[in-house]
Amino acid sequence: MKKMLLSSVFGLGLMAGAMPAAAQTASCEIPVGAVLSITGSIAAIGKAIGDAGQLAVDQFNEAGGVAGCTAKYVLRDDQGSPNVGVDAAKTLVEIEKAPIVLGAIQSGVTMPILTSVTVPGKVVQISCCSSAPSFTQLAQEGGTDGYWFRTLPTDRPQGVVMANIAKAKDYKKIAVIYVNSDYGVSLARSFKASFEKLGGTVTSMTAYNQEQASYRAEVNSAMQGDPDSLFLIAFPADGATALREWISFGGTQNLLLSNALRADEFVKSVGAKFLTNAVGIDNAQTEGPSVEAFNKAWEAKFGQAPNGPGLHTMYDAAAVALLAMEKAGKPDGTAIRDNIREITQGDGEVIYPGPEGFKKAKELIKAGKPIRYEGATGPISFDANGDVTGPYLIWGVADGKLTTVETWDKMRVADAIAELDK
Amino acid sequence: MSGYIAYLVFFLIVALTYSIVVMGLNLQWGFTGLFNAGVVGFFAIGAYGTAVLTGPDRAELIGGFGLPFPVGVIGGMILSTLAALVVGLATLRLREEYLAISTFGIAISIQLVALNFDTLTGGAQGLTGIPRPLFATFGSPGAYNLFYLGLVATVAAVVYFGLQAALHSPWGRLLKAIREDETAAASLGKNPAMVRLQAFVLGSTLMGLAGGLYVGFIGYVSPMDFLPILTFQIWAMLIVGGSGNNRGAIVGAVGVWALWTMSGFAISRLLPVEYQSQGGAIQVIIIGLLIVLTLLFRPRGLIGEAQSVSRHVS
């Protein structure tokens, strides 16, 4: 029995070697795997993120498929649990034979998939949504073998930009309340370090645990030290709870808000009239033709603007994976890994999202010419650890609605980081 | 075909790891009648204990001792034992439900420590880069998983036969006697509280063992791995498989885990789009109903407790 199992493992290797030959036939299918939270605690955003991946795959097929085959989008649900997500990723890699896995959303799910499924299986993993710095650390230690990428910027640039905003607003003493998750912790630390370097004071750093009914104690302790402003790093529901209590107890309405709070639900729960003096940040798409191309395609398909976390980054994750596979010419994880930077960097012809763009890309690749993909989030360039830096927008609330106050393009962000690192 | 086998190997590693937890719970509930509402807590202690002891050294962490894997697992088990003693000693003289409440509390507290004590546990970020035992020895991940399945299956078998032997020993009969009629057992000069404590602590230690095996396989640990829902899943495995029977515990672990991983897929296929975000709740409701209905109508589960009637009766 054991012998049989072993030989089948060898067989797997043989089959992977035989793949390119199979790719020549037109009626084949290449699975593009995705693991996202369709049910469970963050299901509300998971479904739309799944649609964004589907859109990219559909458009690629419209342009003629990938590596001589049709791309098949296989979406699996992680139910918000690491153990279920790992199992789902394993079925994608072993049974569906997907050479790429997109996802997951929460870092706590993404990380075990990376360490126990995709890296050992030599499969590329691209996340739309996991921002924890621990991935960077793992990559630096050589734990990802280069198979890890993400299209969402890490928290560090966001902290730097926010610190600059705070300084520009002339806030001197800031209290930080942050969600006790990888996202909150890393953003809070990055902001504190940046703001102190800019000469400001952080009066308190208060972590709160998610999904508590009341944050009165946390709010009270954050009020110690008489802060002149508050930086709230939270998700909409808990953020509203904490901020309501903060305002009720006479906390300042000089507010700085993190990217996850840019949601109508948050503004409605807190009350727009308390948010007139608030500015928030979001690592989002600036304007530009490539962004427009995505937004239009989304509206055409779903009849509404692509407002929501993770849509643009998920689309780009799928598009980058497909273009790299096209360039590699075969559905092989290692080959895809080695081609991802080929299609996002350099002086190649610029490719925008959409069937026409992908068609053009396919023709150029066929002709052996370089391409450079500019995606739904604008230009993308992965560093050695698979991380991207991105543009930011600063938002506020006016007349009860979310508005964009200003935008920071990548150059400005890079300059701010360089200034701080001096 | 080979892909299915590779997946099956993977699936069985996880399912058999859970089966060890379920056997631990079976010792507590099935054989002794102790309600552990914080299974996930003891599982987490074993996992974190192993991770801290075997993990790589990092400047920002207290732990990361880089010890060999077996030492880490044993360390994790010892920590689980200590935690079980803390709640067990507090409650062993008291009504049984006090143990239930305390275990519920310790699971929540452990979750909080995992989340907040970040110099030890890595906080919400978890601990990354935990070495997987003998990983370098095996060239391909497929071969490694096969090895790990062998390891987990061996441990599960040792636990199974060890428990069977213990249950058929005088100690095991005493356990049963206490569960059935405590007063009678006590009148025979036995100390029911002490025996119950032993069963509880041993069961929790097994949960810690499973936690260590889990970490060794995944190579990463974070508070998200130990949500209260896991306690519920483990209970479902035991109740459906049949409490009071270790074979039932293993069957339940494999069966319920298969059901759980597949049902998410079924929900995403079958449920209308607008209800999908509620699919998780539906899943829990279905399995919750399964538990309650099993309790009401088939209290012995799929494979119930073997009737052990003295041959002198009848």
Add this chain to the structure above:
Amino acid sequence: MLQALADGILTGSIIALGAIGLTLTMGILRFANFAHAELITWGAYMALGVLAITGVFAGPIGPFSFGLPLILATLVAAVLTAALALVVDYLVFRPLRSHTNHMTVVFSSFGVSLLVRMVILLIFGGSAEYYSDELQIAVRLMPGLRVMPDHLFTLGLTLVIVIALHFFLQRTRLGLSMRALAENPDLVRINGIDTRTVVRWTWIIGAALAAVAGVLYGMTVQLRPEIGFQLLLPLFAAAILGGVGNVFGAVVGGLIVGLAESFSVLFIPAGYKMAVPFIILLAVLYVRPSGLFGGMRGGAK
């Protein structure tokens, strides 16, 4: 300091209301009902549902954030919560009480609590809800102490309910038989009291109090499907601290737990706050398992 005191008393009084029901069911029905906290959630959401159906037909009263509609909704919610408790008892607990060991009943309550929580999640969704979108601004009573009018109302109502309950248990025939049943069930049966009626009323009173606690919680904080789950440990700690079956003890226990939680934040990181009830619980079990005031039955076997 002052603020922590005020917050502690507020949280404590809500815990107390929930703990009264729990201590009664633990004393009289003789099992630790893990689903009790879910009655709090259920009550809070039922009031929300009633409000959604009736609409807000009258404005707020005085300085409070709520008016007549919420008061009526609370009454309806109390009835619906009592109904839920009776249905669950009829379908699950009673059949199990009759033919298995009593820990199976405890375990089934664990399953029921999960079911109720998930049903609420299914009907109302997982995001936070409020009875009123208006945000109440706290009034500054003195330096370092801000209180919302709703908080004062909560305190007042708790006080009234506790006093009323005290008289009910001391003066009425039903109340006396409840206490008697908790102390000596056999004697009660001999004396011809219908234990089933007493059990039924125990559920009704416990559930109604839970519903009120839920509404007060939803009013001063917010509504989420997890509120019951998070209150469970404080409720148990309060009931055991006060002595199982002892209503007065549950109130004092609730206040102590609330204050301990509130003051703990001054000494330990707020993230550990939820563990405070557990520490209290352990300490009580080690030092004085029968609770501060002894119970009707106490913790000993």
